[in-house]
Amino acid sequence: MFYDRYFQKGMALYQAGQFTEAMPYILEVAQQGSAKAQIRLAHMYMNGEGVPKDVEKSEYWLRQSRNH
Structure with missing residues (x-):
């Protein structure tokens, strides 16, 4: 699948x-x-990895991962 790659x-x-x-x-x-990507993105926002640190965005992506 394209998105896996x-x-x-x-x-x-x-x-x-x-x-x-x-x-x-x-x-x-x-x-x-x-969900895998959403969790990774949440960690990136939580730790400021490649993006400005943003707890709200981190929490948003964690919530999204729970819905999938």
Whole structure:
């Protein structure tokens, strides 16, 4: 599936410490409803990895992941 590969690309960048580059990949998959991507995005917002630290956005993505 396309989004699985897209998420894998984002995670490879994330694991290489390239958080800013990983963000668009992970965000796209999260917006499509992937709980895995939503949880990762929540962690990125909570820790300020590639995005400004934002607790509200982190909590939003965690809530989204519970719905899927």
